Amino acid sequence: MHAGRADRKHTRLCLPGRAFLFEVVDMDQIQRSAVAFRRLLDYQYIIRLGRKNVLYEFVLDFDRDDFLHLIGLHKMRDLRELKRSAASIFVDCLKGKITDKMLMKSEFFDELGSRFADFDQLEAILDDNRSVFRCNLHTMQAYSTIIADYLLQTEHHDKTFYLFTERRHGGNRQFCKSFFEKGKTDYANGQMRLTLLYKEKVNKRTGERQVQYQKLSEKVPI
Numbered sequence: 773m774h775a776g777r778a779d780r781k782h783t784r785l786c787l788p789g790r791a792f793l794f795e796v797v798d799m800d801q802i803q804r805s806a807v808a809f810r811r812l813l814d815y816q817y818i819i820r821l822g823r824k825n826v827l828y829e830f831v832l833d834f835d836r837d838d839f840l841h842l843i844g845l846h847k848m849r850d851l852r853e854l855k856r857s858a859a860s861i862f863v864d865c866l867k868g869k870i871t872d873k874m875l876m877k878s879e880f881f882d883e884l885g886s887r888f889a890d891f892d893q894l895e896a897i898l899d900d901n902r903s904v905f906r907c908n909l910h911t912m913q914a915y916s917t918i919i920a921d922y923l924l925q926t927e928h929h930d931k932t933f934y935l936f937t938e939r940r941h942g943g944n945r946q947f948c949k950s951f952f953e954k955g956k957t958d959y960a961n962g963q964m965r966l967t968l969l970y971k972e973k974v975n976k977r978t979g980e981r982q983v984q985y986q987k988l989s990e991k992v993p994i
């Protein structure tokens with residue numbers, strides 16, 4: 773038996789029609805991030821917010837195509853390996869075919885900032901119950917090109933993170949569009965603050981439901 777082999781753990785992940793088995797100890801940061809996001813594909817969050825007797829409600833869900841922009845790989849315009857579909861890039865990150873070393877060759881790598889190191893904390897951040905702001909595009913556009921519907925600001929491990937969401941085509945579903953640590957710019961400045969009333973995490977694969985926060989007097993179907 774090779775030294776240390778008994779201590780190694782294996783993870784099996786499945787996508788429709790595909791299954792991957794790899795050793796956790798061998799994963800670099802981009803693969804860990806993809807694994808963390810793969811877990812979120814099985815979930816959705818039902819979120820209800822309120823302000824001055826107005827109810828805002830939506831479902832936050834996840835798709836393979838979301839990973840590319842959310843982690844910032846779209847910034848690496850000089851990497852030939854990333855000039856293809858977002859879903860195929862996500863699968864290759866998941867399988868370890870796209871590596872940290874490969875991404876570090878890009879002259880735009882530093883633009884990823886801390887999101888590259890902190891991305892695998894995204895689920896823990898979403899599970900937390902912190903301040904939620906609704907984006908006011910007129911004030912946002914004064915210092916940012918981000919177009920979004922909602923801004924979630926969360927304190928996690930002594931850091932402050934921003935997560936922007938935007939509406940998917942049709943319905944009341946939102947997707948995570950941009951995620952990064954707070955820097956010098958206060959993106960919450962001038963935004964209308966909303967009160968969290970209800971948050972439920974649903975496993976779409978098993979049907980398991982977990983109410984993470986409830987301030988509403990009764991459960992209203994979404």
